[in-house]
Amino acid sequence: MAKFDVKQEVTDKFSLRGRVFKKLRDDILSGKYEEHEELKEVAIGEELGVSRTPVREAFRQLELEGLIQIIPNKGAYVTGITEKDVRDIYMIRSLLEGLCARWATEHITKEQMEEMEENVYLAKFHADKGHWEQLAELDNRFHDIMYEACNSKMLEHQLKDFHQYVLRVRKKTLNNAKRGSKSNEEHEKIMEAIRDGNAELAEKLANEHISNAYANMVQNGLYEAYQK
Amino acid sequence: MAKFDVKQEVTDKFSLRGRVFKKLRDDILSGKYEEHEELKEVAIGEELGVSRTPVREAFRQLELEGLIQIIPNKGAYVTGITEKDVRDIYMIRSLLEGLCARWATEHITKEQMEEMEENVYLAKFHADKGHWEQLAELDNRFHDIMYEACNSKMLEHQLKDFHQYVLRVRKKTLNNAKRGSKSNEEHEKIMEAIRDGNAELAEKLANEHISNAYANMVQNGLYEAYQK
DNA sequence: ATCTGCATAATTGTATACAATTATGCAATA
DNA sequence: TATTGCATAATTGTATACAATTATGCAGAT
Numbered sequence: 001m002a003k004f005d006v007k008q009e010v011t012d013k014f015s016l017r018g019r020v021f022k023k024l025r026d027d028i029l030s031g032k033y034e035e036h037e038e039l040k041e042v043a044i045g046e047e048l049g050v051s052r053t054p055v056r057e058a059f060r061q062l063e064l065e066g067l068i069q070i071i072p073n074k075g076a077y078v079t080g081i082t083e084k085d086v087r088d089i090y091m092i093r094s095l096l097e098g099l100c101a102r103w104a105t106e107h108i109t110k111e112q113m114e115e116m117e118e119n120v121y122l123a124k125f126h127a128d129k130g131h132w133e134q135l136a137e138l139d140n141r142f143h144d145i146m147y148e149a150c151n152s153k154m155l156e157h158q159l160k161d162f163h164q165y166v167l168r169v170r171k172k173t174l175n176n177a178k179r180g181s182k183s184n185e186e187h188e189k190i191m192e193a194i195r196d197g198n199a200e201l202a203e204k205l206a207n208e209h210i211s212n213a214y215a216n217m218v219q220n221g222l223y224e225a226y227q228k
Numbered sequence: 229m230a231k232f233d234v235k236q237e238v239t240d241k242f243s244l245r246g247r248v249f250k251k252l253r254d255d256i257l258s259g260k261y262e263e264h265e266e267l268k269e270v271a272i273g274e275e276l277g278v279s280r281t282p283v284r285e286a287f288r289q290l291e292l293e294g295l296i297q298i299i300p301n302k303g304a305y306v307t308g309i310t311e312k313d314v315r316d317i318y319m320i321r322s323l324l325e326g327l328c329a330r331w332a333t334e335h336i337t338k339e340q341m342e343e344m345e346e347n348v349y350l351a352k353f354h355a356d357k358g359h360w361e362q363l364a365e366l367d368n369r370f371h372d373i374m375y376e377a378c379n380s381k382m383l384e385h386q387l388k389d390f391h392q393y394v395l396r397v398r399k400k401t402l403n404n405a406k407r408g409s410k411s412n413e414e415h416e417k418i419m420e421a422i423r424d425g426n427a428e429l430a431e432k433l434a435n436e437h438i439s440n441a442y443a444n445m446v447q448n449g450l451y452e453a454y455q456k
Numbered sequence: 457a458t459c460t461g462c463a464t465a466a467t468t469g470t471a472t473a474c475a476a477t478t479a480t481g482c483a484a485t486a
Numbered sequence: 487t488a489t490t491g492c493a494t495a496a497t498t499g500t501a502t503a504c505a506a507t508t509a510t511g512c513a514g515a516t
Contacts, residue, residue: 015300016500017288041468051501053281056468060245060285064292066385072243073468073507088382095323154316157294158386244470269498279471284498301477301498 017054020044021061028067028078029165035080039068065161081165090214093162094207097143100150100159101190101206105199107151116145116191123184127177135180142187146206149194179216186212245282248272249289256295256306257393263308267296293389309393318442321390322435325371328378328387329418329434333427335379344373344419351412355405363408370415374434377422407444414440 024044027033039059041052048055059076062068068076108116123138143163147156186209193202252272255261267287269280276283287304290296296304336344351366371391375384414437421430 040466042466052468053500053502057285057288060288061292064289066382074509075467084380085382088380092324092327092383092386095327096320099320099323152312152316154294154313155320158320268496270496280498281470281472302479303497 015054016048016050017057020048020050020054021058023048024058024062025065025067028062033078035078037078039076039078041076086165086217087214089162089165090210090217093159093166094210094214096155096159096162097146097210098203098207100146100152100155101194101202102199103150103152103155104146105194105197105202108149108194112145112149113195116142116149116194119145120184120188120191123187127181127184130177132180135184139183139187146190176216176220179213182216183209183213243282244276244278245285248276248278248282249286251276252286252290253293253295256290261306263306265306267304267306269304314393314445315442317390317393318438318445321387321394322438322442324383324387324390325374325438326431326435328374328380328383329422329430330427331378331380331383332374333422333425333430336377336422340373340377341423344370344377344422347373348412348416348419351415355409355412358405360408363412367411367415374418404444404448407441410444411437411441 024039033039041055041059045052045055059068059070063070063076066079069079070076119138119142123135123142126134126138140163143159147159150156186205190202190205190209193199193205252267261267269283269287273280273283287296287298291298291304294307297307298304347366347370351363351370354362354366368391371387375387378384414433418430418433418437421427421433
């Protein structure tokens, strides 16, 4: 049974297809390719020093993630993310993170609870010092802990799917003293609600946490990173 | 621009990979394969009369949909859906369908509104007559109309992903006079709320609609279709 | 000048060959 | 009997060859 628990990250680390997949996903999300730009199998393959086979397999995954669209016998085209898409994603995430917080309240283990408290404590330190790299890292980890604690592989899968879309933007938005501290304060309140077993409150706070993150992003015009 | 609007359904219809993908997805969802059963590339290929290449590409998509797990250099294993997964899916869907109804209220076009009214009207007829096939078809279509009307490709994508998981179960649960009529009455109320521009009510009703569908399913023990 | 038709090139779709890794079976040993 | 080691088979990972489809460019017609 345990052998089925191998994580996707591990799964792809050493395969050419996995490398191609990650590279292309990063490049698309970072805006290296224009919207609707065509991706040629041979060109990508030569760039990464691999044949078309792993490239094509990576394409199928990217299509399912909604990052490219494949038209049969024609080509693979980058599907851009509009401002509206980002807004929609944050609204959907707001709901799902709320549900996640509620379920986490009901299922969190002692170990996860301790890591969460430690996370908030450490983040407070780095926020004060202005260590934005570490703060972004801890922010990501906080959410991952919650995803794991909710004890639902379906919800975890959904949220992690979204997560990739907002990773880059979030790192930028946290590079800002006010939001950095504010975000961690919100984490702390969520953590306390979970610890106290107050699922209703945890859900509400997690909802607001995502809404606030989006509002902050819009205020600073930082979603333009998606637009190029 | 228009050429990018080609639907996924069309995209895969004529490729071997698309056929393999659909076949395997159906077989997994219908329970043809046991949980944790290993899928061999050559065996699948021979069964469908194709080589390993399209089979492998289909595997990558199935993995991303969460239906199989691929362990490098070992094999592809079916990831089963537990009762808890089904429950989680319905809870998540309840939230997202609610959001969808809210957005649909704000963005539905006249044409979509008319198709929705026609759908409810027709479904009433088939529910009375006990035409379960047509009723299931109309039920699916009702939700698809709402997905399109919400005007969010991100949310639509999410909901359609879930939809496949519940399609078979839903068809069974509707094969039941009481639920069939009740479901359509709920559709009618949602439709009216959308028509009246009452987004709050539409969201609430859509939430409840999915919850009721789940409750009905549990009551009838029909999710066992997933368990095999 | 613009358009049509066709030859050619470019690109994707699939099959197959080969390499790398993992699973299996059996003999030798304790 | 149980266990180790190794040869062999089975399976996956990747590259390449070929087929099918689509794009491109140019000659000729209007």
